Structure formats: structure tokens, C-alpha cells
Amino acid sequence: MKYAFVGLGHRAQMYVDALLGEWRDAGTIVALCDTNRTRMDYYVERIGQEVPCFAPAEFDKVLELADAVIVTTVDATHARYVCAALDAGRDVIVEKPLTIDADGCAAIAEAAERSTGKLIVTFNYRYSPRNSAVRRLLMRGAIGEVTSVHFEWTLDTIHGADYFRRWHRDRANSGGLLVHKSTHHFDLVNWWLGSAPELVFAQTDLRFYGAENARKRGLEERPERGQGAPGLGTDPFILDISADPRLKRLYLDAEHEDGYIRDQDVFGEGINIDDNMSVMVRYANRAVLTYSLHAHAPWEGYRVAFNGTAGRLELDVVEREWTPPHAAIDPSAAAKEHATGSWERLMLRRHWSEPEEVPIETGAGGHGGGDRLLLNDVFRGPDGDPLARQAGYRDGIRSVLTGHAANVSARTGAPVHLADDGTRVR
Numbered sequence: 155m156k157y158a159f160v161g162l163g164h165r166a167q168m169y170v171d172a173l174l175g176e177w178r179d180a181g182t183i184v185a186l187c188d189t190n191r192t193r194m195d196y197y198v199e200r201i202g203q204e205v206p207c208f209a210p211a212e213f214d215k216v217l218e219l220a221d222a223v224i225v226t227t228v229d230a231t232h233a234r235y236v237c238a239a240l241d242a243g244r245d246v247i248v249e250k251p252l253t254i255d256a257d258g259c260a261a262i263a264e265a266a267e268r269s270t271g272k273l274i275v276t277f278n279y280r281y282s283p284r285n286s287a288v289r290r291l292l293m294r295g296a297i298g299e300v301t302s303v304h305f306e307w308t309l310d311t312i313h314g315a316d317y318f319r320r321w322h323r324d325r326a327n328s329g330g331l332l333v334h335k336s337t338h339h340f341d342l343v344n345w346w347l348g349s350a351p352e353l354v355f356a357q358t359d360l361r362f363y364g365a366e367n368a369r370k371r372g373l374e375e376r377p378e379r380g381q382g383a384p385g386l387g388t389d390p391f392i393l394d395i396s397a398d399p400r401l402k403r404l405y406l407d408a409e410h411e412d413g414y415i416r417d418q419d420v421f422g423e424g425i426n427i428d429d430n431m432s433v434m435v436r437y438a439n440r441a442v443l444t445y446s447l448h449a450h451a452p453w454e455g456y457r458v459a460f461n462g463t464a465g466r467l468e469l470d471v472v473e474r475e476w477t478p479p480h481a482a483i484d485p486s487a488a489a490k491e492h493a494t495g496s497w498e499r500l501m502l503r504r505h506w507s508e509p510e511e512v513p514i515e516t517g518a519g520g521h522g523g524g525d526r527l528l529l530n531d532v533f534r535g536p537d538g539d540p541l542a543r544q545a546g547y548r549d550g551i552r553s554v555l556t557g558h559a560a561n562v563s564a565r566t567g568a569p570v571h572l573a574d575d576g577t578r579v580r
Contacts (some may be wrong), residue, residue, distance in 0.1 A: 155181030155245075155533075158220035160213065160235050161227030162188040162197050163404060165249055168520075169224050170197055172529045180533035185219045187212070192408035217242040222271075225249065229334055230327050233258035240269035247274050247532055251337040252550030254329030255558050256579045259551045263577065266547045274532060275550035277341050280543040281524035281531075284498050284514045285342060288458075288469055289541050291512065292346055296502055298464030300347060303443045307339055307456040310474060311390070312481045314429070314449035318363040318420040319380075319393055323427055325561075330427040332358065333557035336447055339456075340435075341545065341553035346460075349439040350552055350576030355569040356560035358428040362450040368421035380417035381406065390479040393417040433560045438575070452477060455496075465504035472497050552576040 157173060159166055173183055183201055186194045187208045194207040208216050213235065216223070222245035225235045233253040239246045240262075252275050253259055266273050279285055292300065309317075317335070321327045328334040344350060361367060368376060377383035380392045387394065395401040395417050405416035429449040436442050454474040460467040475495025500512040517523020527543070536544040552575075559570035559579060571580040 156184040156219065156221045157181050158185035158187065158216045158223050159183065159197070160187040160210075160216065160223060160225050161231075162186055162190070162193040163226065164400075165226040166197065166224070167200075167400075168525065168529070169226070169247070169532075170200060172533065174201065176526075177529060177533040181222070185216045187216045190408045190411045190414075192411055193404050196403045213238060217244055220244060222247065228321055228327050229254050229329060233261050236262050236273065237265040240265040240271045240273065243270045245271045245273070247276060248550070249276055250341070250550065251329065251333050251554050251557070252547065253554055254327075254333050256555060259554055259558075259577070262547055263551060273547045273550075275545045275547065276528060276532065277338060277345075277543075277545045277549070277553075278520075278525055278528045279338050279342055280345055280541075280545065281527040283516050283522045283524060284469060284471060284500060285346075285524075286541055286543070287500055287512060287514050288460075288467065289346055291467055291502065292460065293348075293541075296465070297460060297462030297467050297504070300439075300441045300460050300462045302441060302461045303343060303347070303445075303458065304461075305339060305343065305443060305445045305456070305458045307336075307445075307447050308451035308454060309335070309447070309449040310451050310454040310477045312474070312477050313454055314451065315363070315391060315420045316393070317427070317449065318425055318429070319418045320416060321414070323418070323425045325426050328427065329554075329557060330358075330561055331447060331449060332356070332428070332431055332433070332560045333554060336431070336433075336445070336557050336560075337550075337553040339445065339447070340556040341549060343435070343443055343445075344549065344552050344556075344576070345542075345545075347437055347439060347441055349437040349441065351435050351556045351559075351572050352438055352576070353436040353569050353571050354433065354556055354559035354563055356431065356433040356563040358431040358560070358564040360425065360428050360430075362429050363420045364425040365421060365423045373421060376419045376421045378419055378422060379415050380419075383419075390477075390481065391420050428564075431560070431564075433556075435556060465502065465507075468499075468501045468503065470499045470501075548575070548577055555579060 185206050188194050198205050223239040225248040236246050383392050385392050395406050431447040433445040455472040458469050502510045519526045531544045563570045573580040
């Protein structure tokens, strides 16, 4: 296979490195496309040989060279590239979220239906061993029929704060965290339950980040960005992108081309996404989800509990037990993999039985070995996976529309209905 990349920021590296390493027999990298030549040059250097580089206006030339396109651009641009590639008959691998709104979902659905190409949405959380273990238990009916799900996800002041420094802080780019981040979580619930969302109601607010909240808490005047700020090196909310060689090459050294600032102040003006979100979802199988996302917690992880007609299943995950104050100053300290104090526990509680802790078998690499399984699916195929972890465009649409419907509900105060197996706003 001949692979082209569109969007050469941080997220592209996992796929580039895969094709240079363990999956190099799956194909070659034949083209790069990005708004910024400096970032493309970084990846050309990483690839180790000359690769044709193109601006977005030249995407048709990219398609002429490739059999498949890997899309890791800003979320709001996904639909443009996905539809163009599908209409050219190319396979598409796209980072979540598939797109950011109902119009994008409709356009992609139409393109996918008329195309000979295949679309894969890379939901890596499906492949995490703990989440796969939950799927196995629910599929075998370990707690009977699921009646309700309680799902809480906490982003700490390292990971959560970073969304408020970057392009994600503008809802027009990301759809807000209920689309950009929560599509992971909504997809997990759709997949765990084997059902589709039918009704969504939400309440959201921006309570911690942003200039207005900073003023309410009496914070002094803030710098617009990290580089050159008086608090650089001491303020845990000020990111030093010059301290990380990769961030420096991809963003700081590339600013002169497009003006994109990677280290904006999390308490600055212009933030229009929420940091506290509560959502209720009813599914076609009558299960009800109660979900919350909180983006300024002192720890990172999630708790999910399933209530069923035969018992209860509980998964508790602590990915980072506390947030060291030097993490933003030294971005390498922000890695969650094997962070001090991290742990996970899966408990099965059947009616009339003692609780049972279910072992979780993990592997090497990101997300407990899940990233490796995902990449194998992407580049070699799922090979009859009984858990059906590979996600297609309808899976991507269901997850996006749940977040989109939640945004609409929060804005209007009314519930939003979904139709056609969760793939259309009614």
C-alpha cells in the first residue's frame, strides 16, 4: 500500500513510526500534506528519505500518488479530506473524531456509501486491554441485561489544561471536548452495549479555564503565551515548548509560517469550550448512560459502572494519581504510561455472590499494548476479531452525533433525539 499523510502535527507520529518500524512491510509513505512546510520537513527527516510534500490546495496531487490517506488534521477539516479521498476511491484512516458536527457526518456518510474505498476511525480506547475485558464480560452476559451505565472521566491539570492552550480551545475547530475528547467515551459505551444512542440531554459550563474565571479567582494579569512569559519555569500552567525537542521542532520553530501558537495561556481570552460537562443518554436497548467529563482535576483517570439484571460491573482506572507541578515546565514529565501511582481494577459483582476481581492482561506499549493492537488492525486487518474493535464510519458518526447533540442540548436546554441507529439528528 502507498500511504499519504494529511496533517503533520503531533498525532501523525504514531502512524509514521509504525510504517517505519514494525509495520514497514505493510506499505510505504509516498506523500505528505500540511499547511506548514517546517512540520513536513521534520517528518521527512524522520522518514529518512525525500517524500513529496504538498499544500492543502494540492490535495488532488496527493491522491494521485496514494492508495490510502491517513488524516490527522484539525478536527474541523476532517470531512473535507475524508470525502475527497473517498470520492477518489482511496482508503481512509482518520483520527477521532470523525468530524465535528451533523453536516460533516452527513457528508462523510454519503461519500462512504458511494465510494469503493474503506474508512477506518482509529478509536484506540477499544483496544486497551481493560476496555476489551469489559466488552468480553458484557458480551457473555456476566451481569445480565445492562440497564444503566455511570461513567466519569477526569482530565487533570496537565492533560486537561493542554486542550485550552491549543486550537481545541475554539469550538469551531474541535466541536468542544464533548466532540473532540468524549467521542472516545461515547464510542466505548456504544461498543460495550452493542446499541445506539436515541436521546441526549446535557448541561455544560466553562468554570475553571479562561480569562473571566481567572479574574473571578483574583489571578493577576496573565501572559498571552508561555515563551518569554515572566512565570516560565515556575508557573505550572505555563508550558515550555522549548524544553521538548519534538514540540519545539513541530510548533515553536514552525510559527513563522502560519502563526499557530502552541503554548497559549489557559486563562487567556478567546476560549469558548467547556471544562465541566454532564450528559444523559438513552439507548435503543433502553439502557441509560449518566456521563461526566471534568477537565481540571488533580488526578487523571476514569470510573465506569454497569448495572445489570444479574449484577454490577465496575472498572476503576487511575492513569496519573497526582499532577506534579513541573509537568508543564518539562513536558516529558507529563507522560501517563506507567506513571507513579497508576492502577486499574475490574470488579464483577453478581447477585448473591462474593465480589470477583477480574484480571486484566496488559502488553507492551501505549494504552497497555492497545496501540499496537490498533496499528495491527489498521495496517494488516482485524483478522476475525471476536470483539469487533475496528471501527467504521457509522461508529464514528454515532460517537460524534452524541457529542454534537449534547452541545445542542446544553445550548438550548432541550433534549435532542437521534434517529437511524444513532446516525442522524432527528
